[in-house]
């Protein structure tokens with residue numbers, strides 16, 4: 001549980017993003033903006049007949065509905081709350097740090113809601129992500145050095 005600490009330095013959040021598999025990184029920003037293949041957005045861009053959530057039929061399928069409220073996903077949501085050690089109240093809280101972001105991806109994976117668009121959303125172990133991020137960081141530093149060398153010429 002100490003993985004979820006609101007005081008986590010933002011650097012670690014950065015590392016999580018850098019080390020994420022491409023499909024997970026690709027969904028993060030659109031998810032925050034609501035530009036994801038949920039009914040509300042699909043309806044807006046003419047790709048769905050109705051904005052209503054097909055899982056519960058009770059409300060427009062927005063990002064908050066999908067993540068926070070849809071009764072069809074109560075089970076994976078309570079698993080997420082349990083792992084978070086708190087009820088899931090807000091999207092902002094989920095997006096704030098690496099630990100809660102992992103739980104959010106686990107939720108997305110469990111609901112299988114984006115599977116048809118993005119494929120399997122299971123996340124590799126945190127350790128693998130950190131290692132990938134570190135390697136990526138080294139690569140970027142390498143590039144910087146190369147650039148400096150080029151500039152000096």
Ligand SMILES: [Zn+2]
Nearest residue numbers: 053055056070
């Ligand atoms: Zn619903």
